[in-house]
Amino acid sequence: MELTAEAIEMKPDTGSTQKSVPDIYLPPERNKVADGGVPHVSAKNFSIYYGEFEAVKKVNADILSKYVTAIIGPSGCGKSTFLRSINRMNDLIPNCHTTGALMFDGEDVYGRFTDEVLLRKKIGMVFQKPNPFPKSIFDNIAYGPRLHGIRDKKTLEGIVEKSLRKAALWDEVSDRLDKNALGLSGGQQQRLCVARTLAVEPEILLLDEPTSALDPKATAKIEDLIQELRGSYTIMIVTHNMQQASRVSDYTMFFYEGILVEHAPTAQLFTKPKDKMTEDYITGRFS
Amino acid sequence: MNLGTRKLLDRSFTALGIGSIVIMGMMLLVVLVPIVFNGVTANVFRGTVEHRKLLYNEFRRGDKAELQREIVESDAVRSKAYAMLDQFEVEMSSMDEAKQAEYQDKYRQVKESLKALLGPRPGGDIPELTRYKYGQTRWSKAEEKLHELLYEKQWDYSNPDAEAKEYFVSRSAGFQGTSLVKLFPYVEENLDRMLLPEWTIYWGFITDSSIDSHIFGGIWPEIQGTIFLAIGAMLFAFPLGVIAAVYFTEYAREGFFNSLLRSANSTLAGVPSIVFGLFGLAFFINTLKVSESKSVLAGSLTLAIMILPTIIRSAEEAILAVPKTYREASLGLGSTKWNTIVTVILPAALPGILTGGVISLGRAAGETAPIIFTAAVSVGSAIGLADVFNSPTPALSWNIYNLASEHEAASEIRHVQYGMVLALVTIVLLLNMSAIILRARISKKLKG
Ligand SMILES: Nc1ncnc2c1ncn2[C@@H]1O[C@H](COP(=O)(O)OP(=O)(O)OP(=O)(O)O)[C@@H](O)[C@H]1O
Ligand SMILES: [Mg+2]
Numbered sequence: 001m002e003l004t005a006e007a008i009e010m011k012p013d014t015g016s017t018q019k020s021v022p023d024i025y026l027p028p029e030r031n032k033v034a035d036g037g038v039p040h041v042s043a044k045n046f047s048i049y050y051g052e053f054e055a056v057k058k059v060n061a062d063i064l065s066k067y068v069t070a071i072i073g074p075s076g077c078g079k080s081t082f083l084r085s086i087n088r089m090n091d092l093i094p095n096c097h098t099t100g101a102l103m104f105d106g107e108d109v110y111g112r113f114t115d116e117v118l119l120r121k122k123i124g125m126v127f128q129k130p131n132p133f134p135k136s137i138f139d140n141i142a143y144g145p146r147l148h149g150i151r152d153k154k155t156l157e158g159i160v161e162k163s164l165r166k167a168a169l170w171d172e173v174s175d176r177l178d179k180n181a182l183g184l185s186g187g188q189q190q191r192l193c194v195a196r197t198l199a200v201e202p203e204i205l206l207l208d209e210p211t212s213a214l215d216p217k218a219t220a221k222i223e224d225l226i227q228e229l230r231g232s233y234t235i236m237i238v239t240h241n242m243q244q245a246s247r248v249s250d251y252t253m254f255f256y257e258g259i260l261v262e263h264a265p266t267a268q269l270f271t272k273p274k275d276k277m278t279e280d281y282i283t284g285r286f287s
Numbered sequence: 288m289n290l291g292t293r294k295l296l297d298r299s300f301t302a303l304g305i306g307s308i309v310i311m312g313m314m315l316l317v318v319l320v321p322i323v324f325n326g327v328t329a330n331v332f333r334g335t336v337e338h339r340k341l342l343y344n345e346f347r348r349g350d351k352a353e354l355q356r357e358i359v360e361s362d363a364v365r366s367k368a369y370a371m372l373d374q375f376e377v378e379m380s381s382m383d384e385a386k387q388a389e390y391q392d393k394y395r396q397v398k399e400s401l402k403a404l405l406g407p408r409p410g411g412d413i414p415e416l417t418r419y420k421y422g423q424t425r426w427s428k429a430e431e432k433l434h435e436l437l438y439e440k441q442w443d444y445s446n447p448d449a450e451a452k453e454y455f456v457s458r459s460a461g462f463q464g465t466s467l468v469k470l471f472p473y474v475e476e477n478l479d480r481m482l483l484p485e486w487t488i489y490w491g492f493i494t495d496s497s498i499d500s501h502i503f504g505g506i507w508p509e510i511q512g513t514i515f516l517a518i519g520a521m522l523f524a525f526p527l528g529v530i531a532a533v534y535f536t537e538y539a540r541e542g543f544f545n546s547l548l549r550s551a552n553s554t555l556a557g558v559p560s561i562v563f564g565l566f567g568l569a570f571f572i573n574t575l576k577v578s579e580s581k582s583v584l585a586g587s588l589t590l591a592i593m594i595l596p597t598i599i600r601s602a603e604e605a606i607l608a609v610p611k612t613y614r615e616a617s618l619g620l621g622s623t624k625w626n627t628i629v630t631v632i633l634p635a636a637l638p639g640i641l642t643g644g645v646i647s648l649g650r651a652a653g654e655t656a657p658i659i660f661t662a663a664v665s666v667g668s669a670i671g672l673a674d675v676f677n678s679p680t681p682a683l684s685w686n687i688y689n690l691a692s693e694h695e696a697a698s699e700i701r702h703v704q705y706g707m708v709l710a711l712v713t714i715v716l717l718l719n720m721s722a723i724i725l726r727a728r729i730s731k732k733l734k735g
Binding site: 122147197200 | 612630635
């Protein structure tokens with residue numbers, strides 16, 4: 001089935017760069033998501049600076065709701081910077097500022113009256129290195145809900161179980177919820193972090209290289225998880241692994257030196273890249 | 288560099304390291320062993336019947352009937368010595384003037400020595416000061432006093448170039464041919480029956496008040512004063528220090544004002560403690576008038592100012608050591624900055640913060656200079672909790688100094704001085720040990 005991409009500006013196919021893409025990147029067929037596909041996050045001439053240095057340059061893009069969008073590109077091209085700007089995690093960096101506009105649900109993320117705390121509740125993030133709190137598994141998951149005022153033990157227990165089930169971790173940890181989360185394996189910790197993020201019921205899930213610290217088995221579990229969550233959440237995932245991008249995503253953004261070079265349905269970007277640079281990158285001619 | 292040299296270097300460095308550690312350990316032993324050994328003698332010693340009399344009279348402690356029996360028993364032995372004195376007095380009154388004058392002074396010394404040893408003679412006037420009401424309470428001291436009774440100290444000035452040497456002459460030789468000669472061997476041989484020494488464990492040294500400015504009794508007022516002052520200092524300095532550290536690490540923007548504050552903090556950490564003492568007097572007592580004169584409150588505040596820089600710095604370090612990822616995780620979940628600090632960062636930094644705190648607590652307990660002008664008195668009873676706002680208190684650190692150098696009978700109460708030193712060292716060591724244990728426990732809990 002062909003993916004719809006109403007919101008993505010499609011340039012005419014030049015047809016010149018089709019043959020060289022290796023087969024392993026051929027994305028699997030993907031079904032359409034119900035009531036998704038509207039712009040959830042839109043960047044308009046959006047730039048991010050570290051002091052004088054423009055790390056992300058004048059990006060224009062719409063991220064479609066309920067779909068998985070992958071961000072690829074060589075190291076240092078601004079993937080993390082872009083991702084972290086969406087829930088304003090870059091606020092932690094003292095000299096970081098932005099120009100242009102970034103809209104979330106039609107609201108300016110960097111608007112004067114935007115509450116970044118509320119924003120982060122709606123836009124959850126999972127980081128490259130699993131970062132559970134040095135607390136029990138239960139307290140890790142319950143951290144967010146408690147933060148937002150849920151105190152009732154029964155309700156919390158329900159949320160913890162639901163979140164852990166969604167993150168496909170429940171069966172492995174249900175009997176040791178009171179144990180310290182740092183005692184879990186790396187893969188389990190990362191799924192715990194996903195569960196912790198899901199527990200605050202975000203609309204968007206930002207994943208910054210969530211599997212780069214994990215072994216292949218744990219990676220597969222996270223990828224399965226992303227498939228499970230697709231359709232319920234808007235997901236953005238930064239990855240260095242092209243196969244992963246092609247496996248899990250519906251759309252792919254290719255960044256190069258801060259510029260959004262190409263943004264297209266994954267099937268199209270990996271089989272018929274429009275830009276020469278994209279093609280070179282996915283065929284491994286540079287990195 | 289070739290392999291041989293490298294190995295040799297490695298080895299010599301290892302040896303150097305081990306050597307310095309061993310030297311440090313020995314130094315510590317050299318300091319600690321005498322303190323412990325002498326300090327323990329304040330609690331454990333051979334107490335005489337005088338000690339038991341004292342305990343009964345001053346604290347109503349001990350078995351009355353048993354004590355009565357002991358008094359009768361020792362008095363029986365003592366009365367013979369007193370009889371010898373009486374006999375000599377009669378003998379003296381029948382001597383001619385010149386002879387009398389010759390013995391008068393020597394005899395007075397003998398009587399004084401015997402009184403120091405056994406206490407006032409029963410039936411005579413009861414002295415005002417408690418210190419004169421009893422004989423020697425400790426057997427080791429009694430033996431010293433016995434020596435004073437038996438021998439007179441004299442100085443040898445024969446060599447004008449060297450310092451005079453002391454030497455002892457037997458007193459009994461001075462009474463040759465009189466009836467008093469018998470007294471000296473009699474006391475020497477029967478002293479234990481006069482004083483009935485017994486091994487005693489005197490826990491009251493820790494829990495009793497002092498009697499007659501530390502001649503007798505315990506050091507509880509000092510211990511309590513030290514605890515009050517140290518805890519009082521913590522009450523002010525710990526919350527303030529942690530808040531300041533949170534401000535420095537989380538809220539302060541880099542800039543001139545901030546770096547000024549930081550260097551002020553570092554400077555403060557290096558200021559000699561006597562300066563804090565004077566500052567405390569000038570600021571808390573004379574300017575702010577937190578109390579009319581010295582008080583536990585003023586002393587605590589002064590100590591708090593002194594330990595504040597250390598607490599700030601250790602808390603800052605502990606907070607900075609919390610992995611950035613915790614902060615990101617918490618903020619990413621929609622937590623406010625303040626909430627992140629309280630629920631994630633401070634708990635994770637707690638071991639470090641507490642360690643700094645407890646070490647500062649130890650320092651507050653041990654410092655002398657800051658409390659000289661602001662809180663400490665030489666002698667006093669334990670104060671109540673309600674009095675901390677306006678009463679000064681004795682405290683271990685100050686009283687160790689005071690007893691050793693300014694007390695009128697400093698050489699008589701060495702055991703009290705050592706006992707205080709041991710108590711202070713123990714308090715500080717216990718605090719540091721609890722810091723280590725606390726830290727290990729929390730770290731373990733955090734690591735899972
Ligand atoms: N805190 C910072 N201060 C200044 N410059 C930064 C900072 N963080 C990142 N940069 C710079 O911004 C650019 C983009 O960095 P970013 O971390 O977004 O790259 P990335 O695409 O995520 O790389 P990687 O694949 O290695 O994670 C890089 O040139 C980097 O050096
Ligand atoms: Mg990155």
